[in-house]
Amino acid sequence: MATHTEQLTRPAVRLRGLTRSFDGRTVLDSLDLDLPAGQFTALLGHSGSGKSTLLRAVAGLDHEVTGSGRLTAPERVSVVFQDSRLLPWQRVLDNVLLGLDGKEADRKGREALAEVGLKGREGAWPSELSGGEAQRAALARSLVREPELLLADEPFGALDALTRIRMHVLLRELWERHRPSVLLVTHDVDEAIVLADRVLVLDHGRIGLDLTIDRPHPRSYRDPLLGEYRERLLAALGVTEDHQ
Numbered sequence: 001m002a003t004h005t006e007q008l009t010r011p012a013v014r015l016r017g018l019t020r021s022f023d024g025r026t027v028l029d030s031l032d033l034d035l036p037a038g039q040f041t042a043l044l045g046h047s048g049s050g051k052s053t054l055l056r057a058v059a060g061l062d063h064e065v066t067g068s069g070r071l072t073a074p075e076r077v078s079v080v081f082q083d084s085r086l087l088p089w090q091r092v093l094d095n096v097l098l099g100l101d102g103k104e105a106d107r108k109g110r111e112a113l114a115e116v117g118l119k120g121r122e123g124a125w126p127s128e129l130s131g132g133e134a135q136r137a138a139l140a141r142s143l144v145r146e147p148e149l150l151l152a153d154e155p156f157g158a159l160d161a162l163t164r165i166r167m168h169v170l171l172r173e174l175w176e177r178h179r180p181s182v183l184l185v186t187h188d189v190d191e192a193i194v195l196a197d198r199v200l201v202l203d204h205g206r207i208g209l210d211l212t213i214d215r216p217h218p219r220s221y222r223d224p225l226l227g228e229y230r231e232r233l234l235a236a237l238g239v240t241e242d243h244q
Ligand SMILES: Nc1ncnc2c1ncn2[C@@H]1O[C@H](COP(=O)(O)OP(=O)(O)OP(=O)(O)O)[C@@H](O)[C@H]1O
Pocket: 022, 023, 027, 045, 046, 047, 048, 049, 050, 051, 052, 053, 054, 187
């Protein structure tokens, strides 16, 4: 089995010169992106800086983006969004299994639901779940597909602060166990530094800062040594102390 270090040398994503404009306005400007296999990366940027556009490009969902390079095969990519996108007319387990069938899939689906803390809720309807539970189900739906690359677009953005912290712990645990490459889009600097081993800042269509967060996990928001990373990220985002 490959060690973590060996895994990191194999890129899941290596993109060069990604360019995307909308109505003559350049959002991605010849951007280069490397995501080593098995790395947990967060992507920060101001609202409208192009984070979702980049994520869609990496997911292979944008057919108008130009550039070259290597993408993970689409069947090995899972995407989680801010809203769970569960189908309201399907029960939780059926939502998780969507498109998969057979006994083995059923077993894996139940296992994934147990992993995210939803054991016993397999037969519930999405409308019976809280926001946090729905996001857990969305994570289970991703997990069951054993993704090489997990793309998450502000997956906790709509959750209350306490639920968000519990989801951070869960996501990191799932990552430790399965080791997909993760690209987490967020506007929350603390979320990025607590969860990710590397944080990218999108700025004027390019990666403005590429910061490795060299602190052990689990991390605490209160860790004073994370403060230095926070300062650097806020500075890259153009946020000064006066704005805080
Ligand atoms: N389909 C589209 N048509 C036209 N403009 C678009 C489209 N998708 C994105 N844009 C524009 O591209 C820019 C970047 O959008 P994007 O959603 O990628 O930003 P973002 O960084 O994810 O923002 P936020 O943090 O607010 O979600 C925005 O100005 C947006 O209006």
